[in-house]
Amino acid sequence: MKSHREVLKLNIPSRMEFVNITPQVAEAVRKSGIHEGLVLVNAMHITASVFINDDEPGLHQDYKNWLEKLAPFDPSPQRYAHNRTGEDNGDAHHKRQIMGREVVVAITEGRLDFGPWEQIFYGEFDGRREKRIMIKIIGE
């Protein structure tokens, strides 16, 4: 069994944004030399997500509006007890649960084994600081 590890770093200038990281994951798979296996991609921060969906700007705007409705940004400790800690990101911890922490993708014949529209996104919900994304690959 072989394994390969990489950590991506991103610093998103806005509070909420989605970034297509498929090229970086595909490149990590290539570098790993692993032909058959699994790749785990996860946010290393708890106010961020990694998810798979469509690279379509209208959809991303829809997601932002929807997440804002399900868990509105509100720095006050009245809505989010978490903000009593001095943080203002209670909403971001909720948005992340909807969109998920991680994806696991099959590797077949040395490549990401995807359906036609699958793309991997980093979802930031509390940006304007450096965040990290884990890529861990195991296989042969």
Add this chain to the structure above:
Amino acid sequence: MKSHREVLKLNIPSRMEFVNITPQVAEAVRKSGIHEGLVLVNAMHITASVFINDDEPGLHQDYKNWLEKLAPFDPSPQRYAHNRTGEDNGDAHHKRQIMGREVVVAITEGRLDFGPWEQIFYGEFDGRREKRIMIKIIGE
């Protein structure tokens, strides 16, 4: 390390439906000859889910009602900017995020290592066309 890959194909006649695919996944595990490992099962389409829950029709009806409330079907581009692309499935991309893309299940002694009620479902949110489901198994 051994690996095994299969792709299931389904064509669901309605827009939203849940289908128990546990027998097909169990059969893939058997065919793989893998005794200890992990199996990844994921929707290869971005308006569909793979999830684990109970095979109980009342619950499935509850899920449909709940998802319809959280992300109503609406072909207009007013509610979903995604539908400006000519698609009418903006809602399906949202429902899929709630129910998830994938499951990873332990394989122990050659079998799916499940709790008493765990069953694997394909969740379709934009049916009436052929869709694919990835089964990727690694282990020994």
Add this chain to the structure above:
Amino acid sequence: MKSHREVLKLNIPSRMEFVNITPQVAEAVRKSGIHEGLVLVNAMHITASVFINDDEPGLHQDYKNWLEKLAPFDPSPQRYAHNRTGEDNGDAHHKRQIMGREVVVAITEGRLDFGPWEQIFYGEFDGRREKRIMIKIIGE
């Protein structure tokens, strides 16, 4: 390839609660002797979750309030058709879908390869009975 399997048992005295199980997972990784690999941690029951987030009591209270709003406890079969079966836990099956069934975590140099605040939680939504959690590790 090596593999290791453990099952944790918990009996939560309340209906809904979150329990930090990171120490038990870290100990399973140590016992496995696996240095590079993946660990799957999943609820073996369908009214419970395993998820990764912050170990902060205010946030956990926020999650409980939010989940109660998204899928209120209601034993009647009017709100949840699932409760026609004689169960009263229709809500718990919905809460579990928001919080997820499982996490997959990288193992690097024999340890959980985590970001600074990542902690693994068992999320119970229908407690007061014994429940089980799967830990399955593969790697080398």
